[in-house]
Amino acid sequence: MSWDPEALRGTPVNPDAAISVRGLTKRFGDFSAVDGIDVDVPRGQVFGFLGPNGSGKTTTIRMLTGTIAPQAGQALVLGEDVIRHPERAKRRIGYMSQKFALFEDLTVDENLRFYAGVYDLPPERFAAQRRYVLEMADLIGRENELTANLSVGWRQRLALGAATIHDPELLFLDEPTGGVDPVARRQFWDLLYDLASRGVTLFVTTHYMDEATHCNRLAFIYRGRLIAEGSPQQIRRDFISQRILEVSVGDPDAALQWLEQAEGVAEAYLSGASLHAVIGSGAQGRDELAPWLTGRMREAGFADVRAVEVDPTIEDVFVNLVSRQP
Amino acid sequence: MLLLPIMQLMLFAYAISFDVKNVATVIVDQDKTPASRSYVQAYDASDFFAVLGQADDVAAADRLFDRNQARIVVVIPAGFARQLAAGERAEVAVFLDGSEPNTARIGQAYSIALNRVYGSRLTFAWAETQGVDVTGLGQLEPRVRTWYNxxxxxxxxxxxxxxxxxxxIVTVQQTAVTLVRERDQGTQEQMSVSPLRQSELMLGKLLPWTLLAFVDMVVITVVGMTVFGVPLRGDxxxxxxxxxxxxxxxLGLGLxxxxxxxxxxxxxxTALLASFLPAFMLSGFAFALDSIPIVLQWISYLFPARYMVTISRGVFLKGAGFAELWPELLALGGYALVVLLIAAALYGRRR
Incomplete structure (x- = not known):
């Protein structure tokens, strides 16, 4: 394994990184929401911050945006110490949450004007930004529509526009695609790529593992600790040495039960409509993994089973990593 | 936002009336003389009493009370006319239905006043028959006066x-709800990420409602003075x-x-509990503060309404100014300061 969770520990914070964090810790009573994380986010990247619900993603973002104060650790955002001077980076960062943070009783235009006012944009810059946002969000001609009447996809794009009205260098996105349909999610990621191509650093949290492949770099957080960090390719290469079979079968529930007990299968779980079986170390050396497993499953009564060997997905990596945690 | 206070004013001012009129009154005339009949007429002539009829005895009157058909029973005992004629103190019993304290209290005052007026008239009549100069008996005329109103x-x-x-109601309710809604729709968090300062946010929240409250206040004052003819006598x-x-x-309370x-x-x-109830019950608006239980009197100090009712009535009705109202002004100023500081502290905490 090439990733060393302690590699950054004790090193000085890096002022050239978009975000540089050392030993960042936030406790609520006895509960450690974020437990001493060390990470550097290079500028100009799409950085995915992945983890299940309640793993500390939002708490980390709130510390980095200066909304809450940590108990321990250091945090530089765009070179500014956000713990001691949370206000210094605020004009240069943007933030968008799953809630979209729009005033529902205001129109599209009024929302944009409000946020432009909050960031004190001069009129000519607002005019330019407004045009860009309306175009980007596909809201031209709907400027006077009440925000409450927009469908989720449009609201989401408007929220992105409002969050970037001041042209931030770094944009935090906390579960920005939650509750949005797959097509709108796809479109939204296109918008994020567009922002990234203009040099904006994106710090995105999500629990959709398929979105992880959209990122230049990933960090996995689990129970407040980082358990992996690197590019998607690195992570796939470094963290999974096991081979994986994708199993399609008519009765996935029964098959899952069988696979969990089966010899040579280290782990099995649902992945989309099919099952993923992680092959245990004992059987790893076999050449013909798929026929070997399908044969045994047919004997066990799963007549319609089909299996094919697949490259591990980010989800596979994550399940694998979590299963290794104490 | 402007219509609501006017509607509330009209509704409350017309619906709530502490003027008591046409109280069901029953007479038990055991004397049955011209004197007793003319006494009964005095009740009939008053707006306050609505004489519904006569009952035969006190027991019948008691049943009318039970059925809520009468609030006041006047019993004229036999011998009423004879006592009057002899120049003795004639006694009349007035029973009041105490289950409606407001009516009863006013009924009591009214019947005492009525009897005093009637009694003095009788005295005048008696004095004249005796050839006494009534002008020298000025003290016989009762002086019933209500101050300020x-x-x-x-x-x-x-x-x-x-x-x-x-x-x-308007201010507490609005601030309490708008801020929670902002938390719900996530705009509050968005603001906390923005470069806006805590004080700027608070000010932005307070200013529109302050303005609105002042406009409301002017409107209510103008409507009160023009439509309802309320005087504005003080400073x-x-x-x-x-x-x-x-x-x-x-606003601080709402925050x-x-x-x-x-x-x-x-x-x-919570806003309703903290605004409507204390403003209505614990401010002296509906009930005199020194007549409510002592514990409620203490509680009333925790809400700003009691100070403002004193100031408002003082200025409108009593023609009061700084000299009379400085303690209330000071109390309200202190209250505002403390409650806004508490609100700021609650908002400023970085959790």
Whole structure:
């Protein structure tokens, strides 16, 4: 394994990184929401911050945006110490949450004007930004529509526009695609790529593992600790040495039960409509993994089973990593 | 936002009336003489008493009380005319239905007054028959006077108090709810990420409602004076200063509620409890503060309404100014300061 969770520990914070964090810790009573994380986010990247619900993603973002104060650790955002001077980076960062943070009783235009006012944009810059946002969000001609009447996809794009009205260098996105349909999610990621191509650093949290492949770099957080960090390719290469079979079968529930007990299968779980079986170390050396497993499953009564060997997905990596945690 | 206070004013001012009229009255005339009949006529002539009829005895009157058909029973015992004629003290029994304390209290006052007036008239009549110069008996004429509101019009008492109740409801309710809603829709968090300072946010929250409250106040004052004919006798500056401190106090109370309330519903109910009830019950608006239980009197100090009702009535009706109202102004100013500091602390905490 090439990733060393302690590699950054004790090193000085890096002022050239978009975000540089050392030993960042936030406790609520006895509960450690974020437990001493060390990470550097290079500028100009799409950085995915992945983890299940309640793993500390939002708490980390709130510390980095200066909304809450940590108990321990250091945090530089765009070179500014956000713990001691949370206000210094605020004009240069943007933030968008799953809630979209729009005033529902205001129109599209009024929302944009409000946020432009909050960031004190001069009129000519607002005019330019407004045009860009309306175009980007596909809201031209709907400027006077009440925000409450927009469908989720449009609201989401408007929220992105409002969050970037001041042209931030770094944009935090906390579960920005939650509750949005797959097509709108796809479109939204296109918008994020567009922002990234203009040099904006994106710090995105999500629990959709398929979105992880959209990122230049990933960090996995689990129970407040980082358990992996690197590019998607690195992570796939470094963290999974096991081979994986994708199993399609008519009765996935029964098959899952069988696979969990089966010899040579280290782990099995649902992945989309099919099952993923992680092959245990004992059987790893076999050449013909798929026929070997399908044969045994047919004997066990799963007549319609089909299996094919697949490259591990980010989800596979994550399940694998979590299963290794104490 | 402007229509609501006017509607509330009209509704409350017309619906709530402490003027008591046409109280069901039953007479038990055991004397049955011309003198007793003319006495009964005195009741009949009054607006307050509505003489529904006669009952045969006190037991019958008791049944009428039980069935809520009578509130007042006047018993004229046998011998009434004879006692009057002899120049003795004639005694009349007046029974009041105490289950409606307000009516009973006023009924008592009215019947005492009526009897005194009637009695003095009788005395005049008796004196004349005796050839006594009545002008020298000036003390016989009872002087019943109500200060500040000689016509006893309840709108004069009501509107200066209603001003306080309405402003309190509008301000507390609005601030309490808008902030919780902002937390719900995520805009509050968005603001905390923005470069806006805590103080700027608070000011932005307070300013529109302060303005609105002042416009409401002016409207209520104007409507009260024109439509209801309420006098404005005192120092308008004191009223304005008191109003400012009162509005800030109420807004602060709303902010505190919204900082604590977990949801819009809870904020709504809490705001109602903290605004409507104290403004209505514990401010002296509906009930005189020294006649409510001592514990409630203590509680009343915790809400800004009681100070403002005193200021409002003082300025409108009593023609009061700084000299009389400085303790209330000071109390309200202090209240506003403390409650806004608490609100700021609750908002400023970085969790």
């Amino acid at each position: 000689p016509e006893k019009r309840s709108s004069d008492f009501l509107i200066p108090g209603l001003l306080v109740v309405i402003i309190m 308008v500056l004191v009223l304005a200063l008191g109003a400012m401190a009162f509005v800030f106090s109420s 505190v509620i919204s900082a604590i309330a977990p949801s819009v519903d809870v904020a709504n109910i």
